[in-house]
Amino acid sequence: MKISTTIIGIIFAILAYFSFSLLDAIQKTAVIYNSVFQILFLKYFFTLFLSKAESIRKKNIYFYQTQNIKLQIIRSFLSIIESGCFVLSFRYLTLADAHSIGSLTPVIVVGLSAIFLREKVSAKTWIAIFFGFLGVLIIMRPGLTIFDSKSLIPLVAAFFLSLYQILTRKASEYDPSETSLFYTSLIGIISMSFLVPFFWQPMQSFSYLLFVGIGIFFSFGIYFQIIALSYSKASIVQPFHYTLILWAIILGYLIYDDIPDIFTITGAIIITTSGIYVLRSSKN
Numbered sequence: 001m002k003i004s005t006t007i008i009g010i011i012f013a014i015l016a017y018f019s020f021s022l023l024d025a026i027q028k029t030a031v032i033y034n035s036v037f038q039i040l041f042l043k044y045f046f047t048l049f050l051s052k053a054e055s056i057r058k059k060n061i062y063f064y065q066t067q068n069i070k071l072q073i074i075r076s077f078l079s080i081i082e083s084g085c086f087v088l089s090f091r092y093l094t095l096a097d098a099h100s101i102g103s104l105t106p107v108i109v110v111g112l113s114a115i116f117l118r119e120k121v122s123a124k125t126w127i128a129i130f131f132g133f134l135g136v137l138i139i140m141r142p143g144l145t146i147f148d149s150k151s152l153i154p155l156v157a158a159f160f161l162s163l164y165q166i167l168t169r170k171a172s173e174y175d176p177s178e179t180s181l182f183y184t185s186l187i188g189i190i191s192m193s194f195l196v197p198f199f200w201q202p203m204q205s206f207s208y209l210l211f212v213g214i215g216i217f218f219s220f221g222i223y224f225q226i227i228a229l230s231y232s233k234a235s236i237v238q239p240f241h242y243t244l245i246l247w248a249i250i251l252g253y254l255i256y257d258d259i260p261d262i263f264t265i266t267g268a269i270i271i272t273t274s275g276i277y278v279l280r281s282s283k284n
Contacts, residue, residue, distance in 0.1 A: 005052040009232025013240040021247030023217040024099070028090040031212040035199040036087050037192050039214065040080065044188030046215050050222050063182055067174035074283035075167035075180070076187035078160050083188075085157030094258040095248035100139055100268040101154040103242060106275045107132035108162035117166070122241055125281045128274040135270030138263055177226075238279050242272045249261035 055063035252258035
């Protein structure tokens with residue numbers, strides 16, 4: 001029986017987000033014993049090789065040439081901020097809480113696109129955006145004694161990731177994906193080279209194993225994501241981003257004994273529902 005390309009794309013999308021979930025589970029331990037900048041340096045180092053691999057696959061020997069260097073620099077710094085905030089959030093929050101709040105990104109992207117890019121957004125989509133933020137408020141529980149201000153960290157990350165995605169979409173009008181990957185990694189490595197010496201934490205013996213795991217699952221996640229998008233449309237692949245929440249709940253329980261409460265589960269369901277609706281409506 002022949003499997004359709006759409007099904008193949010969905011399978012690789014699920015594998016990609018499962019890989020990213022394993023990556024984050026490892027980062028949650030790594031960030032306790034190492035600085036955020038050490039972890040980011042490693043990820044950008046692997047991204048540099050991924051950009052080269054993608055250029056070979058596309059037979060683009062001039063992948064390092066950009067038509068808009070200013071745009072590439074800005075989006076690369078946005079990547080550093082959002083990646084740093086996401087990794088930092090794992091130090092203080094459960095995987096489920098961090099991923100649930102971070103999954104607001106698609107909703108923020110549509111809202112910012114309407115404000116800054118003048119893209120048309122229907123009234124129903126604005127309602128979905130409102131419910132997406134409502135889901136985040138349920139998880140964060142502001143005004144209650146159990147409110148944790150550290151839950152703002154993944155929200156800040158989601159905001160900067162949204163700006164990064166908007167500028168990346170703009171960059172695609174000038175450069176191919178391998179060029180954007182190259183500049184993200186290059187600027188990331190240069191920036192981390194200046195920061196790591198000031199925030200260096202001695203490596204524990206097991207840290208090397210954690211870093212190997214980070215490199216492996218980060219590479220797998222990016223690679224599977226590229227394959228998924230080569231077989232299926234982005235509108236089909238993107239909603240599977242929300243499987244990150246499911247994997248985060250499972251891995252958080254199995255590895256860290258974290259059991260999400262009713263607030264997290266309710267908020268995650270609302271965010272996922274509103275996010276999928278926004279993604280679908282933005283493609284129409």
